[in-house]
Amino acid sequence: MRPRPLVVAFDTSGSLGSVAVAEGSDVIAREFLTRRGEHAAHLVPMVRRALASVGATAADIAEVVVGSGPGSFTGVRVAAATAKGLVRSLGVPLWPVSSLAAAAASAEAHLPFPIRPGAAAEDGEEGVDVLSGQPPSRADELQDLEPKDVLRPRFVLFDARGDRVYAGCYQFLDGGIENVVPPRPARIGGVIEEGAPPGTFFCGDGALRHSEALMSAGHPVLALPAGIPTAEGLLQVHRALGSRPPETAPGRWEPEYLRAWKGVRLQIESAT
Amino acid sequence: MSAPLVLGIETSCDETAVAVLRGREEILGHVILSQDVHRVYGGVVPELAARAHLRVLDDVVDQALQEADAPLEAVDLIAVTAGPGLIGALLVGVSWAKSVAFALDRPLIGVHHMEAHLFGPVLEDPEARPPFVGLLVSGGHTLLLHVEAWGDYRLLGKTRDDAAGEAFDKVAKLLELPYPGGPALERLAEQGDPARHTLPRPMLRTEHQPGDPEYYDFSFSGLKTAVAGRVKELRAEGTLEGERPHLAAAFQDAAVDVLVSKTLRAVDETGCGRVLLGGGVSANRPLRETMARRLGPSGNVFRASPRLSLDNGAMVARAGLFHFEEGRVSGLELGADANYPFPGLRASADWGGSAA
Numbered sequence: 001m002r003p004r005p006l007v008v009a010f011d012t013s014g015s016l017g018s019v020a021v022a023e024g025s026d027v028i029a030r031e032f033l034t035r036r037g038e039h040a041a042h043l044v045p046m047v048r049r050a051l052a053s054v055g056a057t058a059a060d061i062a063e064v065v066v067g068s069g070p071g072s073f074t075g076v077r078v079a080a081a082t083a084k085g086l087v088r089s090l091g092v093p094l095w096p097v098s099s100l101a102a103a104a105a106s107a108e109a110h111l112p113f114p115i116r117p118g119a120a121a122e123d124g125e126e127g128v129d130v131l132s133g134q135p136p137s138r139a140d141e142l143q144d145l146e147p148k149d150v151l152r153p154r155f156v157l158f159d160a161r162g163d164r165v166y167a168g169c170y171q172f173l174d175g176g177i178e179n180v181v182p183p184r185p186a187r188i189g190g191v192i193e194e195g196a197p198p199g200t201f202f203c204g205d206g207a208l209r210h211s212e213a214l215m216s217a218g219h220p221v222l223a224l225p226a227g228i229p230t231a232e233g234l235l236q237v238h239r240a241l242g243s244r245p246p247e248t249a250p251g252r253w254e255p256e257y258l259r260a261w262k263g264v265r266l267q268i269e270s271a272t
Numbered sequence: 273m274s275a276p277l278v279l280g281i282e283t284s285c286d287e288t289a290v291a292v293l294r295g296r297e298e299i300l301g302h303v304i305l306s307q308d309v310h311r312v313y314g315g316v317v318p319e320l321a322a323r324a325h326l327r328v329l330d331d332v333v334d335q336a337l338q339e340a341d342a343p344l345e346a347v348d349l350i351a352v353t354a355g356p357g358l359i360g361a362l363l364v365g366v367s368w369a370k371s372v373a374f375a376l377d378r379p380l381i382g383v384h385h386m387e388a389h390l391f392g393p394v395l396e397d398p399e400a401r402p403p404f405v406g407l408l409v410s411g412g413h414t415l416l417l418h419v420e421a422w423g424d425y426r427l428l429g430k431t432r433d434d435a436a437g438e439a440f441d442k443v444a445k446l447l448e449l450p451y452p453g454g455p456a457l458e459r460l461a462e463q464g465d466p467a468r469h470t471l472p473r474p475m476l477r478t479e480h481q482p483g484d485p486e487y488y489d490f491s492f493s494g495l496k497t498a499v500a501g502r503v504k505e506l507r508a509e510g511t512l513e514g515e516r517p518h519l520a521a522a523f524q525d526a527a528v529d530v531l532v533s534k535t536l537r538a539v540d541e542t543g544c545g546r547v548l549l550g551g552g553v554s555a556n557r558p559l560r561e562t563m564a565r566r567l568g569p570s571g572n573v574f575r576a577s578p579r580l581s582l583d584n585g586a587m588v589a590r591a592g593l594f595h596f597e598e599g600r601v602s603g604l605e606l607g608a609d610a611n612y613p614f615p616g617l618r619a620s621a622d623w624g625g626s627a628a
Contacts, residue, residue, distance in 0.1 A: 040363050041607035044370040048604060058375045073319060074360050077326050081364045084330055085371030089344060251330025254323070 005062035006054075008047060008086070009231040009238070012039040012079045013071025013099040014158065014205065015130045016115070019043070019050045020231035025239065027232055029053045034113065034128040040078045047082075061090055065238045067229055068096035070166040070183060070258040071158055080255045087250050094250040095238055100168035100183050102233030103204055104154040107145040107226035109233065115224045117208050130228060131159075136208040138215055142223035145201070152199040153180055155191075155219075156227050157206030163187045165206035166258050169196065177240045185258045192217045203227030276348035276596075277340075279333075280589025283325040283365030284357025284385045285411070286316045290332045291585030292340035292347070296593060297395060299586050300340035302579065303332050314451045315441070322360035329368055336585065345376060351592020354382030354602070355612025356412065362608035370604055381592035382602040384614050385583075386413050387425075389550035391590040392576035400548060400574035405538045407531060409559075410551030411437035411454075414490050416534055418542050422594050423616040428538050429488025432475075436527060437553045439492035443499050443523050447516050457520050458556055464521030471498050471526040476533055482541055488534055492527065499523050528559050532566055545571035554581045 007022040017033030029050040033039050051057055066083035069076035076099075087094040117131045117139065136142070151172060158166040165188055169181035180197065188210040196202075202219050204227030211221045246253035275295025282289040292301035307324045310316045337344060352369035355362055366382070373380035386408050393400035406417040406425075414431035434442065437454055444453020449460060474491040481487060502519060506512040539545055547567060549560065554575045564573045580586060595601075595615070 040367060041605050043367070044374050044604045047371075048374060058377070061375075073322070074363060077322060077360065078363055078367045081326055081329070081367035082371040084326075085368040086375050088330055088333070089372045089375035249330075251334070252327060254327055257323070 003062070004056055004060040006051070006056055006060045007063045007065060007235065008051070008061050009065035009234040010043060010047060010079055010082070011067025011099055011102060011229045011231050011234055012043055012075040013067050013069050013229055014075065016128045016228055016230070017043060017046070017075075018231040019046045020235055021050050021054060021056070022235050023054075027235060030232060032111070032113070036072075036075070039075055043078060043082050058086070058090065061086065061092055063093050063095060065095045065097055065234050067099040067102055067231070067234055069099050069256040070160075070185075071099055071229070073257060076255045076257065080253070084251055084253070093245060094253065096246055096253065096255070097234045097237050098168065098183050098256060099229040100156045100158065100166065101170055101177065101179065101237045101241075102231075103156045103158070103227045103229040104168070104170035104177070105172075105233035105236045106228050106230050107154065107203065107222055108150070109225050109228075109230055111225050115228065117224055130205045130224065131208055134209070137212040141215060141221075142208075142211065143201070143220050144223055145226060149201070152201055153197050154222070154226070155181070155196050155200050155202045155207070156204045157188070157191065157202060157210070158204050159206040159209045160185065163189060163210075165191065165210070167191055167206075169200065175240065177237060183256060183258060188213055192219070201226070276593065277342060277346055278589040278593050279347045279350045280585035280587070280592060281329075281333075281350070281352040281365045281369050282385075282388075282583050282585045282588045283329065283361050284353045284355070285361060285583060286310055286321045287583040288325050288328050288332050289583055289585040290329075290336040291589050292336050292342060293586055293589035293593065296590065297398070299395060300342065301336035302339065302584065302586055303336045304579065304582065304584055305332050311451050314445065316358070318358045318360055321358055322364055325361055325364040329364060344372070347376070347378060349379045349381060349592065349596055351381045351383050351589050353385045353388065353588050354606055355385065355609040357385055357610065359608055359610045362610070366606060366608040370606060374604055379596060379601045380604065380606060381595050381600070382606045382612075383588045383591045383595070384612055386410070386415060386551070387614060388587040388591040389581075390419065390548065391594065392550055392580040392584070392587040393548055393574040395580055395586055395590055396576055397574060399572070403544050404546040404548040404574065405535060405542060405544055406548045406550060407535045408550045409436040409531065409553035411435060411441060413551065414492075416488050416538055418538060418544065418620070419548070423598060425614065425617045426620050427617055428620055429490060429534060431490040431492060433491050433493040434496060436490070436492060436531060437551070439496050439527060440553065442496050443520070446496075446500055446503050447520055454553060454556065457524065458558070460517050461521040461524045461558075464517030464519070466518070466521040466525035468515070468518040469502055469522040471495060471522050473526055473530050473533075476530050487537065490530060490534065495523065495526055524556075524558055528556070528562050531559060532562050535563065536566060539567065539571065547571065547573050549573065549575040550581065552582055
């Protein structure tokens with residue numbers, strides 16, 4: 001049987017891990033990992049399960065779209081190493097997509113389980129806590145994205161501990177996405193000081209963490225799931241932007257850590 | 273079916289290593305990339321190690337496959353170090369190996385890093401097989417084992433604090449030697465007189481008997497502290513520079529004495545005169561020579577050459593093949609575990625030891 005040209009996308013940069021499978025422009029399978037500690041062990045089985053749910057196998061993968069971070073260094077690397085193994089084995093292209101861009105696309109996402117800012121799931125209950133048990137302040141002032149507002153810019157902030165965030169601003173246009181502020185590390189004070197285009201919504205776990213400061217400065221903050229990176233968001237951005245292939249060979253590609261460690265020099269020597 | 277082609281992947285610390293093994297002994301490809309970035313920091317920086325593994329793993333795999341003149345699709349099974357080690361570093365190798373095993377539909381075997389070290393010597397010397405008394409000495413571990421068969425490991429002793437290699441590295445740092453400190457310390461000690469400084473031999477008191485927990489266990493942090501004390505005194509006296517070789521020699525002498533003496537206790541108790549040295553510290557020449565000399569002509573000391581005693585993919589492939597032949601295969605749920613349990617390790621009830 002001829003392989004089906006399926007696109008597999010996954011992201012494990014944050015507390016919610018996800019896999020999506022697309023055939024043409026249709027997303028035909030979705031899987032989620034709701035416990036952060038389990039991303040590494042369960043990502044590959046989840047890819048297998050997503051494919052199996054539509055009667056497909058690894059041989060049907062024609063492209064891999066991976067959330068390239070920023071986020072948890074380890075989580076970003078698990079996705080990257082998994083993606084590299086797949087494209088190396090299958091000889092298919094690798095498309096890295098910013099997890100911030102994917103998160104900008106998730107305001108309209110529907111997740112098959114509750115997503116709680118700052119409240120752990122009860123025993124046996126499914127759900128994901130994106131704020132590690134600390135509810136956002138002014139939670140009742142968080143907004144939902146209305147259909148009339150979909151073209152307003154979305155400033156995604158990922159929590160990077162303390163007052164640090166990873167920041168990127170995106171605007172959805174007809175059939176496209178514009179990256180208004182490219183991904184960068186920042187401090188919440190700096191983000192507020194710089195301001196944002198009029199009408200910008202803030203979203204993401206970093207925006208929820210600092211919702212008090214943002215709202216006090218007059219910036220509206222979107223309720224979850226806006227600002228949470230998902231595999232489906234990766235696919236949407238990939239289609240809209242026509243992601244660029246990595247500038248290096250896929251094997252040498254590095255994710256967007258957005259926090260540098262300098263001075264790496266490497267040399268390969270044979271030990272034979 | 274001809275002997276299987278095994279891909280072995282090792283990313284537990286600061287070596288990105290991959291080997292291609294045909295059957296039990298034919299090493300077709302063998303590449304070790306030592307990350308020299310850590311030299312700048314005087315020790316392994318976990319985040320840097322993990323980033324470097326991710327950046328170079330594909331290239332290291334490619335070179336090993338090139339040496340083996342085999343495409344990735346020719347690999348029959350994939351073995352990967354799943355622990356113990358630095359979790360972020362381990363996850364790179366494990367995640368990559370899992371997706372390749374899934375994509376190519378090949379069996380995946382998670383391997384314990386220290387068990388893999390037991391399989392290093394047999395890749396060069398078919399005689400280096402059980403039964404033996406195994407002394408595994410590395411930067412993270414110090415284990416004394418009685419091995420009657422592959423997969424059956426009786427734990428006799430382990431370190432209670434620093435690993436032997438860790439002690440070498442820390443003392444090297446005290447003596448202002450560059451990282452990695454173990455080999456540098458060995459070189460410095462060659463010019464020194466070990467008798468000029470008296471250092472303690474921790475947990476080597478003669479009144480300990482089999483059954484005492486101290487009989488086989490190791491402790492190196494006190495020895496390191498003793499060196500630190502001497503360094504402080506000598507620095508105050510202004511004589512440190514000239515005494516560095518002697519202090520290095522005295523430390524190495526004490527550490528080797530403890531390692532060899534405990535191993536010989538195990539030889540006496542078990543009646544097994546075959547000793548296997550594994551792990552990075554087994555490259556230390558005084559350790560090997562002292563072990564052979566004190567074991568005497570009736571005994572055997574097995575150890576691998578440096579390319580198979582440093583962290584490497586061939587030993588991982590060989591250990592993985594053993595488990596595969598025993599019918600043990602890991603699922604795609606395999607996770608990396610900084611405290612990965614040693615398979616087949618049992619505490620020695622007779623000696624009152626406890627599992628690592």
